[in-house]
Amino acid sequence: MGTSVLTFVIVGHEDHPIYEADLSPKAADPAARDERAQYLHQFVLHAALDAVEEQLWNTTSMHLSVVDKFNNLLVSAFVTAANVKFLLLHDGRSDDAVKLFFKDVYEVYLKVLMNPFFTPTARITSPAFNQKVRTLARTYFRT
Amino acid sequence: MAANTAVNRIIEPGVTVFTAAAIQVAVLPIGPIPEDILYQYLSLITRFRQVDLTNVRSFYKEQQKSPFKYFPWKTGSMHFRFLSGESASKPRPLAALHLHRKVLGVIGICHCPLVPDINKAYSRFEQMCRQFPEAFTLRCFAFEPSDAQVDEDRKDKAHLMMFPPVRGAGGMDQLAGHAEVVMTDTAASLLAELERWMLNASPAMLNLNSFADTSDKFIIPSSLVEDLSKRLYNDEELLRKKRYGRLQKAMGDTSLLAGSPADAIEHYNTATELARICNDFVWCAAALEGLAHAKVLESCVASGALRSGKVGGEESPPRNPRIASLMAEDASSLASRTSSGFGGAHFWTALRQTDLERDVRALFAEAKSVVRRKGALPMQVEQDLKLARFLAGLHGQRSRREVSEIVSSMMEAVGQLPLLEDKLLTMMEGAQVMGLVGSARKRVLLLWQAVEFSRASERPNIATLQIARKALEPADDPLEQDDEDEVLQRRHELASGVPRHWASVRCGCMEGVLNTAILAGQHSDVWDAAALLLREHCWDLSAPRQDSLMSTLAAAANQMGMAERKRMGPGPPPLFTFLRPCPLPDHLQPHSLSARQPAKQAPEGPKDPFIYSAFTSKGREREVANTTAVQWVCDETASVEVEICNPTSVGIKIDRLSLEAQHVGDPAVAQRDHNSSSQPSWRPAPVQMWLPAQTQPTKVVLTGVPLVKGLFVIQGCRVTSLGVSWLQRWSARIPSLGRRLLYHPAKTVLELEAADSGGQAQARISAVATLPQLEVKVEGARTATSLRPAAAADSPNAVSIPVSLSSSSQVGAGSADPASETSAAPLTALKGQVLLWHLAVTNTGKLTAALPLLPGARTSVPVLLHAAQLASYTGEDEHKLEFRLEYAGGGAAVAGEAAAVAGTLGRRLQVALQLRVLPSLQLTSVAFLEHQLPHTAPSGEAGAIERQCILEVDVVNRTDLGLEVWLAPRVPPELGSDAWAQAASGPPPSAWPPGTQPLHAMAKQAPARQRVSLAALLSLPHITPETIKIPAQQHADAVRQACAAEICGRMAVYWRRNDPADPGGQAEVGVLPLAQDSVARALTRQALSLLCPCTLHTSFKLQVVQPDGARQVCPLSPVQQVGSTLLDGAVARTALQGVRAHPGQPVEATVQIENRGPHVQTGAMSLACQRCRPAASSEAAAGDEHVVVCGSTSGVRVVLPAGGTVQHSLVLYGIG
Known part of the structure; x- marks a missing residue:
């Protein structure tokens, strides 16, 4: 059962990952973490940016659906108006759930963005944001 | 099949639509050759990847009739692909299918100085050639042969070719020219062989059971039904057609290799038809592929898109040898990449303009559909790769989507490929193709996957390491996608081409290289990867990981061989940032000295109205720093300010840290002069250092000594730690904590890297030839015991000044050290004091013939300093003094006209001193007194009185010590002047006659803070209008001022003081000028008449004319003269006493005026006669009522030349 892969990344300008979260249920268990798999996920997410850049101009929607796949891993993307990319690495989640997840995360992200002390190139370190994203993941993906 | 078992790879790396046109040539080193020299020879050969057929024609012997109908002699070219021995000897299973995969030429390279016996080397070459039985042309190039080897008999060595020695007259140029001839000849030979093959080719030569026909690793095994039908219907006719079709395909390949794509198209068309008839699917697909290749190449030839194969340009080589070598290196690497002709923007633009793409797409699609029937997955992958590369070249990043799809299909096929190496190659080639279309991130993923796959499939770790290293390299250029010749591939230093934004x-990628290198036991790679990780990603690594990386580094350092321990590339932290080259101290800086242009004055203060302006002062400093280019001097210590930091959480012990500078030559020196010198150009001064963990950027000054003149590039710092030494180049500034919190570190580093090129540009500093060096000390007039030691012992510009007056006086520091200059208390002197100093000049340099002063010799220059004073001002003064000494000599001196234009390079010594001048004496009043002395006339007449002027001056001693004060004629302080020496020695002997001397007319002791009166007899020469140069229109005030100035110029107050601490020493002497205002105020009319006596002497003569005509002289009283010729007039007066004249008796009066002065006197004379009534004169009382005349005359014009006399007579008649 491959339901264990669920990695969410927000990529800022010039491909800087400004927020990373492993939302899979095994993430809390350090013993279950496979370093090679973690690297693979990072590489796949990084490589998906090429596909995102390509598909960005084919649609007017922010949600780009599944943009790239690698073996059994799928990458769904959401691009904000400021060209900040939300990437979700998963192994076959429902596109509707992913879309709703992105939409809600976008709202939370906007609240972070409105913080006058936040700059678009800075990493998001807010614990409240982290908690909210995890709650949303639990809501939509039942993790 | 035995041959099939050895096959581990079917797919060829780097296939493109152009590879079919390149003849594969193996390049084999014969015997020992040093790596650098081999690289040089290889670069000579591999630059001929494309040889134009026009050049080949002159070597082509036309021994047989050409089989090519459309041979493009004028526009075509032959192409070569050079392979190393290892890759050339690998089995090529599809060589029967694709003729261009055969190795058709072998070139041996022999470095004669290391080969004692050329015969053995040649036999070795022949033996190696046996690996390539299909090779048409063999050549053995012998470089640097000795005379004996050249003279040796070469009859049995048909393929041996000697190259001229590099150190001959022509050098490398001649070698390159020779290589061109040899390579063109080789091309002509290969062309002749290909023609011969074409002429002799027959269907019988072809194997119908080749690897492509039989191997299950290539094609799908045919089913039993298929085998049966094949046996049933395989008649002779079909076989004959099949053979003929394959022959046509081979002839097409050969035509393409020979450079005639038009012929190839014909053959391929025939081959396609025949193969289709015979259901020879693989060959049909290959022919279709070949047709696509031939069409593309024909378009290249027809459109002239191919780059010219000419090597080298017409431009003259630079004079600087290092620059020339760098350019040559660049050119050779460029040539190695681009001399294939298939590349460049022009090439692809020309191809884009043809209507070729559609044909090629159609042909590849057809070929793929045909070959799919037989499986032949490796062939499909190759077709995909060729098409993807072709599209990437044509459209670049715009073809990203299509290429991505092609690569995706290739990746899907990976699992079905039977051979492990093929799978890996597909992944790597797919990654490279993705890199071509700008998907660098996808490329990294695929390469990383290849690394993981390679590791999982237990391939040799070395091979995995190569893939891992590739993952770190940047993507290829789509316009230059033709592979670099692998024979030229050098081991590059490990540098990450992966975008650094996504740190993980x-x-x-780096961890991948590190782990694979550890497994492969490649210690130098372990070192490089761990160093790269620590250097560029220490912010992303945890402290334990950094610690373990440091341990890995130490372990790798222990395992590395001695040769490997000197790393060429950068190493682990510390990181260095170039700040600025420290300019030499002012006194050591080379200046352009010109005799015509005096040294410029020191820059004045700011010109804006504000005294303190924070912005302007800083800006000005920066401006000055920017505009002044730092110059170093040979054989003298040069220093550079560097920022050093250790961002890791591990302390680093540096055993040796030194500055690394590269001498890039002197543009003024000819190239051959450079070649002749092989001496070291830079001597660093190493230091040892311990850098604790998390060391913030710290400024450090590193030094070295340039040994030759010319331009130096400060490359970085050479660090030796853990037994390994590496060159750490300048890095960008490490972002501060604040910036790191605000931004991601990677971004900051990137931003700074962009600005870093400026730092590199600044790191170029020129050094001038050795200059002489002088040391100057300013010494006081006292004995050496009273001299203070030099303030800064290490500074040759130290200054020694006596502790002169008070305990507060200190040594004034030289201008070399502005900090100490400002902190040191200034020297003190009294106003008017005359100081005698000596400038002690010592030659501390080593140049013997540079200066008239020998090294170590010393000379002394006396300097007399007068602390002048405005007499009216009594406060303290601060003065700045500067001694400046310019000198030049040695190798930097430029003779002739150049010196006149550019000036001579020399040095300028400046000793700046600050002098505080304390008040000494204050002049309070000036007075002129009349002093009458009994005058003894030469005639012995008694009773005359001489009137003289006395100058009386009141001064106040403002010091706390007693002074000896006197008035004396003013003598300007002058070095070596006897008059001054006499004046300074004490008060002059009194000019007063004994007994008449006023009490104050001598030197007097003026106690501290007391008033003293001084007097002196003004025994001055007469003041005349000429001597004081007053204007023609005389005016009383102007005269007074002029007189005052004259007196001030002639008299002065002197003071002297003996140092109580040093009674035997020379006394301090000072001169106080008189204040002109005070003197002018004191100059009353009386004083002026005393000072400027009249030069006109008037005498009267009165004669009574007796009736008999006799004249009786009447006695007159002595003539009294009052007045000055400088004033309005002079009056001479006399009186007649005791002479009686009768009424009507004429009295003749004569007035005689004599000009005793040296100048002409002009004026009007008035004569008056009046009655006077002296009160106490008995004679006058007696004749009171008998005074005869009274009246006056005026308007008598008198002109008196110098020494002249005028007489005026008149006759008076008494009235009875």
Whole structure:
């Protein structure tokens, strides 16, 4: 059962990952973490940016659906108006759930963005944001 | 099949639509050759990847009739692909299918100085050639042969070719020219062989059971039904057609290799038809592929898109040898990449303009559909790769989507490929193709996957390491996608071409290299990867990981061989940032000295109205720093300010840290002069250092000594730690904590890297030839015991000044050290004091013939300093003094006209001193007194009185010590002047006659803070209008001022003081000028008449004319004269006493005026006669009522030349 892969990344300008979260249920268990798999996920997410850049101009929607796949891993993307990319690495989640997840995360992200002390190139370190994203993941993906 | 078992790879790396046109040539080193020299020879050969057929024609002997109908002699070219021995000897299973995969030429390279016996080397070459039985042309190039080897008999060595020695007259140019001839000849030979093959080719030569026909690793095994039908219907006719079709395909390949794509198209068309008839699917697909190749190449030839194969340009080589070598290196690497002709923007633009793409797409699609029937997955992958590369070249990043799809299909096929190496190659080639279309991130993923796959399939770790290293390299250029010749591939230093934004991805690539290198036992790679990780990603690594990386580094350092321990590339932290080259101290800086241009004055203060302006002062400093280019001097210590930091959480012990500078030559020196010198150009001064963990950027000054003149590039710092030494180049500034919190570190580093090129540009500093060096000390007039030691012992510009007056006086520091200059208390002197100093000049340099002063010799220059004073001002003064000494000599001196234009390079010594001048004496009043002395006339007449002027001056001693004060004629302080020496020695002997001297007319002791009156007899020469140069229109005030100035110029107050601490020493002497205002105020009319006596002497003569005509002289009283010729007039007066004249008796009066002065006197004379009534004169009382005349005359014009006399007579008649 491959339901264990669920990695969410927000990529800022010039491909800087400004927020990373492993939302899979095994993430809390350090013993279950496979370093090679973690690297693979990072590489796949990084490589998906090429596909995102390509598909960005084919649609007017922010949600780009599944943009790239690698073996059994799928990458769904959401691009904000400021060209900040939300990437979700998963192994076959429902596109509707992913879309709703992105939409809600976008709202939370906007609240972070409105913080006058936040700059678009800075990493998001807010614990409240982290908690909210995890709650949303639990809501939509039942993790 | 036995041959099939050895096959581990079917797919060829780097296939493109152009590879079919390149003849494969193996390049084999014969015997020992040093790596650098081999690289040089290889670069000579591999630059001929494309040889134009026009050049080949002159070597082509036309021994047989050409089989080519459309041979493009004028526009075509032959192409070569040079392979190393290892890759050339690998089995090529599809060589029967694709003729261009055969190795058709072998070139041996022999470095004669290391080969004692050329015969053995040649036999070795022949033996190696046996690996390539299909090779048409063999050549053995012998470089640097000795005379004996040249003279040796070469009859049995048909393929041996001697190259001229590099150190001959022509050098490398001649070698390159020779290589061109030899390579063109080789091309002509290969062309002749290909023609011969074409002429002799027959269907019988072809094997119908080749690897492509039989191997299950290539094609799908045919089913039993198929085998049966094949046996049933395989008649002779079909076989004959099949053979003929394959022959046509081979002839097409050969035509393409020979450079005639038009012929190839014909053959391929025939081959396609025949193969289709015979259901020879693989060959049909290959022919279709070949047709696509031939069409593309024909378009290249027809459109002239191919780059010219000419090597080298017409431009003259630079004079600087290092620059020339760098340019040559660049050119050779460029040539190695681009001399294939298939590349460049012009090439692809020309191809884009043809209507070729559609044909090629159609042909590849057809070929793929045909070959799919037989499986032949490796062939499909190759077709995909060729098409993807062709599209990437044509459209670049715009073809990204299509290429991505092609690569995706290739990746899907990976699992079905039977051979492990093929799978890996597909992944790597797919990654490279993705890199071509700008998907660098996808490329990294695929390469990382290849690394993981390679590791999982237990391939040799070395091979995995190569893939891992590739993952770190940047993507290829789509316009230059033709592979670099692998024979030229050098081991590059490990540098990450992966974009650094996503740190974890980049770290993953580096960790991949590190882990594979550890497994492969490649210690130098372990070192490089761990160093790269620590250097560029220490912010992303945890402290334990950094610690373990440091341990890995130490372990790798222990395992590395001695040769490997000197790393060429950068190493682990510390990181260095170039700040600025420290300019030499002012006194050591080379200046352009010109005799015509005096040294410029020191820059004045700011010109804006504000005294303190924070912005302007800083800006000005920066401006000055920017505009002044730093110059170093040979054989003298040069220093550079560097920022050093250790961002890791591990302390680093540096055993040796030194500055690394590269001498890039002197543009003024000819190239051959450079070649002749092989002496070291830079001597660093190493230091040892311990850098604790998390060391913030710290400024450090590193030094070295340039040994030759010319331009130096400060490359970085050479660090030796853990037994390994590496060159750490300048890095960008490490972002501060604040910036790191605000931004991601990677971004900051990137931003700074962009600005870093400026730092590199600044790191170029020129050094001038050795200059002489002088040391100057300013010494006081006292004995050496009273001299203070030099303030800064290490500074040759130290200054020694006596502790002169008070305990507060200190040594004034030289201008070399502005800090100490400002902090040191200034020297003190009294106003009017005359100081005698000596400038002690010592030659501390080593140049013997540079200066008239020998090294170590010393000379002394006396300097007399007068602390002048405005007499009216009594406060303290601060003065700045500057001694400036310019000198030049040695190798930097430029003779002739150049010196006149550019000036001579020399040095300028400046000793700046600050002098505080304390008040000494204050002049309070000036007075002129009349002093009458009994005058003894030469005639012995008694009773005359001489009137003289006395100058009386009141001064106040403002010091706390007693002074000896006197008035004396003013003598300007002058070095070596006897008059001054006499004046300074004490008060002059009194000019007063004994007994008449006023009490104050001598030197007097003026106690501290007391008033003293001084007097002196003004025994001055007469003041005349000429001597004081007053204007023609005389005016009383102007005269007074002029007189005052004259007196001030002639008299002065002197003071002297003996140092109580040093009674035997020379006394301090000072001169106080008189204040002109005070003197002018004191100059009353009386004083002026005393000072400027009249030069006109008037005498009267009165004669009574007796009736008999006799004249009786009447006695007159002595003539009294009052007045000055400088004033309005002079009056001479006399009186007649005791002479009686009768009424009507004429009295003749004569007035005689004599000009005793040296100048002409002009004026009007008035004569008056009046009655006077002296009160106490008995004679006058007696004749009171008998006074005869009274009246006056005026308007008598008198002109008196110098020494002249005028007489005026008149006759008076008494009235009874």
